[in-house]
Amino acid sequence: MAEFNNGRSVTEMPEGDDAKHSFHHRMFLEPQEKKRSMKALVVKQAKKTCSCTPAKVKDYVFSFFPVLQWLPKYKLRQYLLGDLMSGVIVGVLLVPQSIAYSLLAGQEPIYGLYTSFFASIIYFIFGTSRHISVGIFGVICLMVGQVVDRELQRAGYDLEPAALTVLTDTAAYVNATLSPVNQTSQELLCDKSCYAITVGATMTFIAGVYQVAMGFFQVGFVSVYLSDSLLSGFVTGASFTILTSQAKYLLGLDIPRSSGIGSLITTWINIFRNIHKTNICDLITSFLCFLVLIPTKELNEHFKSRLKAPIPVELVVIVAATLASHFGKLRETYGSSIAGHIPTGFLPPRPPDWNLIPNVALDAIPIAIIGFAITVSLSEMFAKKHGYSVKANQEMYAIGFCNIIPSFFHCFTTSAALAKTLVKESTGCRTQMSGMVTSLLILLVLLVIAPLFYSLQKCVLAVITIVNLRGALRKFKDLPKMWHLSRVDTVIWLVTMAASALISTEIGLLVGVCFSMLCVIFRTQRPEAPLLGWVAESETYESLSAYKNLQTKPGIVVFRFEAPLYYINKECFKSTLYKQTGVNPVWVKAAKKKAAKKMLREKEVDSGGNQTSISMDCVSEPLGFHTIVIDCCAVQFLDTAGIRTLKEVCKDYREIDVQVLLAQCNPSVRSSLVRGEFFKEGEDHLLFHSVHQAVDFALGAQGHSGTSASK
Numbered sequence: 094m095a096e097f098n099n100g101r102s103v104t105e106m107p108e109g110d111d112a113k114h115s116f117h118h119r120m121f122l123e124p125q126e127k128k129r130s131m132k133a134l135v136v137k138q139a140k141k142t143c144s145c146t147p148a149k150v151k152d153y154v155f156s157f158f159p160v161l162q163w164l165p166k167y168k169l170r171q172y173l174l175g176d177l178m179s180g181v182i183v184g185v186l187l188v189p190q191s192i193a194y195s196l197l198a199g200q201e202p203i204y205g206l207y208t209s210f211f212a213s214i215i216y217f218i219f220g221t222s223r224h225i226s227v228g229i230f231g232v233i234c235l236m237v238g239q240v241v242d243r244e245l246q247r248a249g250y251d252l253e254p255a256a257l258t259v260l261t262d263t264a265a266y267v268n269a270t271l272s273p274v275n276q277t278s279q280e281l282l283c284d285k286s287c288y289a290i291t292v293g294a295t296m297t298f299i300a301g302v303y304q305v306a307m308g309f310f311q312v313g314f315v316s317v318y319l320s321d322s323l324l325s326g327f328v329t330g331a332s333f334t335i336l337t338s339q340a341k342y343l344l345g346l347d348i349p350r351s352s353g354i355g356s357l358i359t360t361w362i363n364i365f366r367n368i369h370k371t372n373i374c375d376l377i378t379s380f381l382c383f384l385v386l387i388p389t390k391e392l393n394e395h396f397k398s399r400l401k402a403p404i405p406v407e408l409v410v411i412v413a414a415t416l417a418s419h420f421g422k423l424r425e426t427y428g429s430s431i432a433g434h435i436p437t438g439f440l441p442p443r444p445p446d447w448n449l450i451p452n453v454a455l456d457a458i459p460i461a462i463i464g465f466a467i468t469v470s471l472s473e474m475f476a477k478k479h480g481y482s483v484k485a486n487q488e489m490y491a492i493g494f495c496n497i498i499p500s501f502f503h504c505f506t507t508s509a510a511l512a513k514t515l516v517k518e519s520t521g522c523r524t525q526m527s528g529m530v531t532s533l534l535i536l537l538v539l540l541v542i543a544p545l546f547y548s549l550q551k552c553v554l555a556v557i558t559i560v561n562l563r564g565a566l567r568k569f570k571d572l573p574k575m576w577h578l579s580r581v582d583t584v585i586w587l588v589t590m591a592a593s594a595l596i597s598t599e600i601g602l603l604v605g606v607c608f609s610m611l612c613v614i615f616r617t618q619r620p621e622a623p624l625l626g627w628v629a630e631s632e633t634y635e636s637l638s639a640y641k642n643l644q645t646k647p648g649i650v651v652f653r654f655e656a657p658l659y660y661i662n663k664e665c666f667k668s669t670l671y672k673q674t675g676v677n678p679v680w681v682k683a684a685k686k687k688a689a690k691k692m693l694r695e696k697e698v699d700s701g702g703n704q705t706s707i708s709m710d711c712v713s714e715p716l717g718f719h720t721i722v723i724d725c726c727a728v729q730f731l732d733t734a735g736i737r738t739l740k741e742v743c744k745d746y747r748e749i750d751v752q753v754l755l756a757q758c759n760p761s762v763r764s765s766l767v768r769g770e771f772f773k774e775g776e777d778h779l780l781f782h783s784v785h786q787a788v789d790f791a792l793g794a795q796g797h798s799g800t801s802a803s804k
Contacts, residue, residue: 159221159487163524175521180530182403182520183226183513187531188538189407190513190561191229192432192546193554196342197335198234198505199241199350200293201286202554203435203543205229210535211499212507213528219491221483222472223524226513226531227495231561232331233464233506235338236598237293240456242350244292244449250285293505295445296453296460300506301496303461308489319466322575323605325568326586327463330593330601332565333357335558340364342555343379345372345430354597374427375552378417382410382556390560397519407557411549419548430551435543442501459599464508468492471509475518512564581616585609620656622669625724625784632785634724648717649791650674651784653724658735666738674721678745685749719751720791724784726757736769754791756781 155161187209195205209228216227283291337360341348346367351359389406397403423429469488476483495507517527568586576583588608593601623636626643634651637643645651652673654666671677731739743753758766758780766772772780781787 156484156487157490158218160218160525167524167526172523172526175523176527177530179517179520179522180527181534182405183517183527184531184534185405185408186403186513186516187226187228188535189411189554189557191535192411192549193557194229194231194234196551196554197231197238197338197558198229198293199238199245199289200505201290201435202432202546203539204290204293204503204505206535206539206543207439207502208499208504208507210532210539211502211504212495213532213535215495215498216491217525217528217532219487219494220472220525221487221491222476223481224475224479224514224518224522225468225471225509226517226528227468227492227509228507228513230464230467230508230510231335231558232328232598233460233508235331235335236456236460236463237296237505238338238350239353239356239598240296240453241289241292243353244452245285245289247452248288250288290503290505291446292449292453294443294500294503295447295449296457297496297504297506298445298500299450299454299457300461300464301493301498301500303457304465304489304493304496306493307461307465308486308493311486318606318610319462320582320585320609321470322579322582322586323589323609324466324470326589327593327598327602327605329565329568329586330590331598332562333594334598336562337361339555339558342430342551343376343559344368345375345428345552346370347430354600355595356597357594372427372429374423374429375550378414378423378429378550379552379556382414382553383560385410386556386560387563390563403516403520410557411546411553414553415546415549418550423550424548432546432549432551432554435546437540437543439539440503443503445500456599459602460506463602464496464506465489465492467511468509471511471514475514512561581612585612614661617656617659618662619665620654620662620727622652622654622666622673624673625651625653627785627788632783634784634788646788646792648719649722649788650718650720651722651724651788653727655727657729657731658738659730659732660734663734663738666735667742670721670723670742674718676718676749676751678742678749678751681749682745720754720794721746721751722754722756722781722784722787722791724756725759725762728762729759730761731765731769733769736765736771739766740769740771752791752794754781754787756784756787 188206191205191209192202193205195202198205212227212229216225220227334357337357338350340360341364344364346364347370348360348363348367351357351363386406389404393400393403393406418424418429418431424431465488468491469485472483472488473485492508499507572583572586575586585605585608589601589605591601592604596604621636623638625634626637626640626645627634629642629644635643636653637645650673652670654669656662658666739755746753755766763780766780781790
């Protein structure tokens, strides 16, 4: 049973008027009984998990396939028009972006269309968010492309860019149908583009397995280490890398794609070394596309409240550029790099290359974490906005299956994308039926329209990719506001952004996570620790450094430590307490011992009484206070080092006749103090529910001791 003092012990009963103010009673709190039997918990969980009833099976199936819950309740008249409109508009935007982002992932355009098609269908089945758009995301494509380039180099493929040939889809078809015996022929027929999608699909499969495993083991807590400022800085830093990787297409340069640490700097060095080889036709085309895309995109954002649907300027630019390239014969005349043949239909499914898994398993971890973190955060954000709930673990299953299943159909990694989700929401989306409409539109392109993009210049696709980075790059405008709100978050943003851009995306993410965790540690290592004063006519105590006109009680110092007390900040706690009170008990004890030794030597040499009395005066010099009240309201927990530190502080101050009282300890701290044998027998009443009670107790105890002394 826990015993706390509301003030003074009931055994101390002053007489007269003092009794009216000094009499207090003890408070007894009986703790709840905690059943800590691990065996009972395991048995209970096992019974719950292993029991199988028809109702439980039905609930499991319906929760695992959310489409079975909402599709039968679909309100055709209310939802269909909005879903159709948003699905068509997102599809129109997604087609050119799928083709453009394929270059970023080191893949052929057809594989970007496959990825967008399958991702929308699978999320329709497994997803719980009504609004997010799952598909190609620039940062994920960049990370995939870096691994693909590395593996191509390891496999001995030439990394120099080359025009696409009809061999790409032919080789893929043949490879899918070859017998396992004829491995040599398969390796010969699998050209650079075939091997690239093999690497991309294998890594996508592993990333999906990680995401499903995180959902199964309910380790979504990993995403809490990716704060908003960290993710924002990471995306902005990766945007610089994306822009750099696309710059060579703008200029029509034929240079290898740099990868690894410092790839951004290496790429710009290669660009400036080859700047004299710029293709003037590609440069002019890029400039014209920028002139059209940027103003139109700005108009779309400025008038989005008035426009029923955004202007599909990307599709218009792609169609116009393809026609100009085809009839102007830009490839034949000026040597412009073009998309090349894009086959129609679907390639036969093929499993990932199991031999590649050891090479890409580690690279898939940051891709999986970034993918599910962005997906879960976007789904929760839009669910909150529109008043419904999503299941975080189911979202991890959904994005995991959006990667596992398509990896057998020549696809690469996907996640939710903010820009397309905003378009989807603003154009009337009500359910994921809009995703099915988007898939049907992409299917039409895959079956009929795709070959018509043969003459499309790659520089046009690069311009589309770069223009879509505007949102991430605009974060620099928000830095002053972010700095005003939180300097720590701003520094985390800057460090993550710089590391992601200048070192590499994977290392940048790791640096950001480590730095943000260090910031949390540093903030608890040197927390605020003010002295408190009494707010007149109340029972409240607040910081003397933060507020004016606060009063202090004579002989009592109230100290608040605003952090957990553990091994990292234990020395900070002691040094700050000594500094704020102005008394280091260790030094006081040392001074007393020194004075006592001096006095003893003076006696031995019989130097006279006056000097001895002066030494005694020095020893007995008053400290200015008799009680320290430690406000523990901000101490969330104690470890063994923290308990030991509190014991040392109380012992040291007790030896110089200063008592230390603890107030406002939470149940966890109280339990730690009891287990750590902090209180001696009979001292457990020196624990108070409020600072005011502790101060009253100290005043009463001092008054009582003073009265006893006078008697």
